[in-house]
Amino acid sequence: MPDVQAAKDRLIARFRDTFCEKYAAEAEQIAKANAPWTDRTGDARKLIKGSVIDDKDAIGIQLMHRVEYGPYLERDGDGKYAILKPTIEGLRASFFKIAREVFGGKK
Numbered sequence: 001m002p003d004v005q006a007a008k009d010r011l012i013a014r015f016r017d018t019f020c021e022k023y024a025a026e027a028e029q030i031a032k033a034n035a036p037w038t039d040r041t042g043d044a045r046k047l048i049k050g051s052v053i054d055d056k057d058a059i060g061i062q063l064m065h066r067v068e069y070g071p072y073l074e075r076d077g078d079g080k081y082a083i084l085k086p087t088i089e090g091l092r093a094s095f096f097k098i099a100r101e102v103f104g105g106k107k
Helices: 004-034 070-075 084-103
Strands: 049-054 059-064
Touching: 004 049, 004 059, 004 084, 059 084
Parallel strands: none
Antiparallel strands: 049 059
């Protein structure tokens, strides 16, 4: 009898290592290219990081600032300088469409 859990684990690992890595890198590129602020040092733009989330209950991507003032860029000025959420929101539909195709579920 086939080991269903092992097959499931391989599928998840493959999805994470290919698709999620691709989307995390794409999100990072998009955010860096479209950040709406004017650079002073270039650090805020350069240090935007896309990465894969892989824990017991979830798999996906995240996008974050790696400068201490990153949260201010996202929140202040009524979101005038926000780039993380708009980037993730722009990729959300295509990400979940492909995830549903891989894992099944509602179309």
